[in-house]
Amino acid sequence: MDDLAGFLRTRRSRVDPATAGIPVDSRRRVEGLRREEVAHLSGVSVDYYIRLEQGRATQPSEQILDALARVLGLDDTERDHLRRLACRPRRRVKTPGGRVRPELLRVLGLVTEAPALLMDHRMDVLAGNRLAALLYGRVLPGLNTARHIFLEETERGLYAEWETCTLDVVGHLRLTAGKYPDDPRLASLVGELAMGSERFRRLWARADVRARTHGRKAYRHPLVGLLELHQENFALPDASGMEMIVLSAAPGSAAEDGLRLLARLDADHDAGELLDENRQLS
The missing domain is CATH 3.30.450.180 (Beta-Lactamase)
Structure with missing residues (x-):
């Protein structure tokens, strides 16, 4: 129902390049940041970030997740969500249930x-x-x-x-x-x-x-x-x-x-x- 790749794509699309210090001109056609720009600002290789968005990368470290969260402007709720999605393999969590006491x-x-x-x-x-x-x-x-x-x-x-x-x-x-x-x-x-x-x-x-x-x-x-x-x-x-x-x-x-x-x-x-x-x- 949810995946890391999709979450990263939607988060970078909402970031204003100007707020990240990236010059914008009338020829720019990308909404938000490009993948290469997210990689550069986060301090990771372009290839690794592309593999993250394609769901092919291994589990990213806490340092990488923190850098991505900073560049993408995530709030606390989104940061926690990012960490859950990045966990590979996804930790199985028992679905809540039971009667009302x-x-x-x-x-x-x-x-x-x-x-x-x-x-x-x-x-x-x-x-x-x-x-x-x-x-x-x-x-x-x-x-x-x-x-x-x-x-x-x-x-x-x-x-x-x-x-x-x-x-x-x-x-x-x-x-x-x-x-x-x-x-x-x-x-x-x-x-x-x-x-x-x-x-x-x-x-x-x-x-x-x-x-x-x-x-x-x-x-x-x-x-x-x-x-x-x-x-x-x-x-x-x-x-x-x-x-x-x-x-x-x-x-x-x-x-x-x-x-x-x-x-x-x-x-x-x-x-x-x-x-x-x-x-x-x-």
């Missing part, structure tokens, strides 16, 4: 004023609290958020900043593919998304990687309108590959009022019936 479900239930859910490395939602189910308008176990964003909820759906969400999803899946190259379910998901979404195919070809940690998330809920929330990702301290994700609203914000309204509406009516009524009125 009852203690985790208990902790999830303690979060009552913010949507919270448990998600695995494939972006499968394993469990969610009541507000999370209300936010998504469905039972959460069985939902895959990558599939939901690319194949079910398009630009005018639940995700108010859909394009940004697609960048985050593809970056995460690329990173995960580098960590777990032998995961058949992950490979199947990537194939399904590539078949069903032209935007996914274009973004996947860019080979960008992103680590999910925290940030702004905006939702357009059919009952309570725009919800501008803050997402925090808490990686569980075990080998499960799971994360607990909490979507909080700033105190005194319109989003806080929206979540409270959503919770009150659910107390009075079945959430599914409310969604049906809203669709009939729209």
Whole structure:
């Protein structure tokens, strides 16, 4: 699903030659740096770098990887990804899996004023609290958020900043593919998304990687309108590959009022019936 050669090619294509001290004129037709330029700036032979991009070189040293990362302007996430891809033979990593512990479900239930859910490395939602189910308008176990964003909820759906969400999803899946190259379910998901979404195919070809940690998330809920929330990702301290994700609203914000309204509406009516009524009125 991922390889060192492809990653190097996409990274050098995005480097501005001028920032690397290389004069540029109108006759230049290459996007980014040439292979010869990357080799020169990294202090390796042109032949060796070409073999790296062709997947024919032996495992590069840490010094070479550090030099390449510097020339290509990689951030910390991309540097770690480069090292994983460069490992030959690729170290087999056991694919995470297993059941959700009852203690985790208990902790999830303690979060009552913010949507919270448990998600695995494939972006499968394993469990969610009541507000999370209300936010998504469905039972959460069985939902895959990558599939939901690319194949079910398009630009005018639940995700108010859909394009940004697609960048985050593809970056995460690329990173995960580098960590777990032998995961058949992950490979199947990537194939399904590539078949069903032209935007996914274009973004996947860019080979960008992103680590999910925290940030702004905006939702357009059919009952309570725009919800501008803050997402925090808490990686569980075990080998499960799971994360607990909490979507909080700033105190005194319109989003806080929206979540409270959503919770009150659910107390009075079945959430599914409310969604049906809203669709009939729209």
